[in-house]
Amino acid sequence: MSLIQISNDVAHIEAVPLADIAARFGTPCYVYSRRALTAAFEAYRAALAGRSARICYAVKANSNLAILNVFAKLGAGFDIVSGGELARVIAADGDPGKIVFSGVGKSREEMRQALTAGIYCFNIESASELEHLNTLAGEMGKRAPIALRVNPDVDPKTHPYISTGLKSAKFGVPFETAVELYRRAHDLPHLEIRGIACHIGSQLLDPQPAADAAAKVIGLVDRLGVEGIQFAHIDLGGGMGIRYRDEAALPTADYLAPMLDQLKGRTEMLLVEPGRSLVGNAGLLLTRVEILKHGEEKNFAVVDAAMNDLARPALYDAFHEIRKVGAGKTAGAEALRYEIVGPICESGDFLGHDRELALAEGDLLAILSAGAYGMAMSSNYNTRPRVAEVMVDDTTPHLIRRRETVAELFAGEALLP
Numbered sequence: 001m002s003l004i005q006i007s008n009d010v011a012h013i014e015a016v017p018l019a020d021i022a023a024r025f026g027t028p029c030y031v032y033s034r035r036a037l038t039a040a041f042e043a044y045r046a047a048l049a050g051r052s053a054r055i056c057y058a059v060k061a062n063s064n065l066a067i068l069n070v071f072a073k074l075g076a077g078f079d080i081v082s083g084g085e086l087a088r089v090i091a092a093d094g095d096p097g098k099i100v101f102s103g104v105g106k107s108r109e110e111m112r113q114a115l116t117a118g119i120y121c122f123n124i125e126s127a128s129e130l131e132h133l134n135t136l137a138g139e140m141g142k143r144a145p146i147a148l149r150v151n152p153d154v155d156p157k158t159h160p161y162i163s164t165g166l167k168s169a170k171f172g173v174p175f176e177t178a179v180e181l182y183r184r185a186h187d188l189p190h191l192e193i194r195g196i197a198c199h200i201g202s203q204l205l206d207p208q209p210a211a212d213a214a215a216k217v218i219g220l221v222d223r224l225g226v227e228g229i230q231f232a233h234i235d236l237g238g239g240m241g242i243r244y245r246d247e248a249a250l251p252t253a254d255y256l257a258p259m260l261d262q263l264k265g266r267t268e269m270l271l272v273e274p275g276r277s278l279v280g281n282a283g284l285l286l287t288r289v290e291i292l293k294h295g296e297e298k299n300f301a302v303v304d305a306a307m308n309d310l311a312r313p314a315l316y317d318a319f320h321e322i323r324k325v326g327a328g329k330t331a332g333a334e335a336l337r338y339e340i341v342g343p344i345c346e347s348g349d350f351l352g353h354d355r356e357l358a359l360a361e362g363d364l365l366a367i368l369s370a371g372a373y374g375m376a377m378s379s380n381y382n383t384r385p386r387v388a389e390v391m392v393d394d395t396t397p398h399l400i401r402r403r404e405t406v407a408e409l410f411a412g413e414a415l416l417p
């Protein structure tokens with residue numbers, strides 16, 4: 001179902017007109033639908049029904065407390081990559097006992113924080129990290145639960161920046177050394193082996209690479225089982241792709257089916273770590289046209305959102321559908337091909353190329369599929385306060401993050417005496 005519903009010619013999210021949100025909270029502004037977040041989560045739950053499984057939302061995709069809390073209430077676990085994300089999950093009432101901690105460079109302090117919180121599992125990405133965690137757990141009088149993140153070396157066929165499971169990637173430990181490392185982990189006194197993990201990339205549309213990775217991981221689990229190393233869970237990561245434009249993104253159950261086939265008859269708990277597929281299509285960025293500029297070669301619509309608010313177009317040349325919200329003042333305006341750009345002093349500051357729209361200054365635009373890696377990757381470049389975030393719950397728009405003020409941006413800075 002599309003996030004924006006038109007009723008009586010007015011664009012709504014759930015029962016709230018987008019124009020009302022812009023009027024009340026200003027633009028730019030991220031808007032999410034609680035119903036869409038819930039539906040995406042429930043699609044995973046339904047696809048995994050009948051087997052032992054846990055859905056660990058990848059917090060980095062969108063870490064707003066209200067979003068984490070929606071998933072926590074639905075029973076989600078969480079995949080975190082920093083001490084900051086750990087603090088967010090706890091603040092959002094998430095269960096630390098359902099947290100997995102990924103990342104290649106966990107600091108000692110972050111490990112300590114996670115051990116104190118009692119997280120479910122550390123996903124270990126190197127031999128050194130294994131030793132550091134064992135030492136620290138010993139000092140704290142604890143046993144640290146671990147999985148090794150292995151690198152199955154399958155090609156996920158996605159953008160190189162978001163492909164993480166190839167041999168050349170910085171993530172995970174190579175398959176060949178995993179056996180040795182598990183033996184080492186088995187011998188270390190302050191570690192407890194819980195499982196095995198992999199995550200091969202993001203925005204994956206073809207389900208086969210994930211199924212191939214599952215098969216490889218299972219092979220390793222069986223090989224280690226012969227040596228008496230047991231696994232409570234198998235964590236197959238996240239990465240399911242979504243539709244931004246015309247991608248043939250599969251329904252969740254269809255995407256997961258080949259992977260689940262590989263796991264038939266197995267008793268280990270399955271963990272998945274979806275990020276984008278839970279939040280991406282549940283959010284949009286609402287922005288207003290400030291200036292129309294008609295050049296000789298191109299027409300520009302300068303909007304109040306920019307690359308600091310939504311970095312994906314500038315960073316990955318990513319496509320986001322851009323729709324006009326309502327008729328605005330443009331009844332009768334001529335449809336032209338526009339470059340949709342922000343006010344930032346960079347040529348890379350664009351949100352969309354060559355979009356055919358009938359626009360007038362003051363019109364509202366919705367930049368779709370912006371719920372994942374949108375606000376989470378935003379910055380204060382050009383001293384632009386980060387935008388407001390609103391979550392619609394049926395008839396009510398809730399402000400879930402107020403717009404930053406300029407004063408807040410330099411509150412931590414100091415002049416020389």
Ligand SMILES: *Cc1c(COP(=O)(O)O)cnc(C)c1O
Pocket residue numbers: 058060061079102103199201202203237238239240273274275276277372
């Ligand atoms: C980013 C990440 C995810 C989530 O990826 P999506 O493509 O957003 O589903 C899951 N697990 C790990 C380890 C990650 O780094």
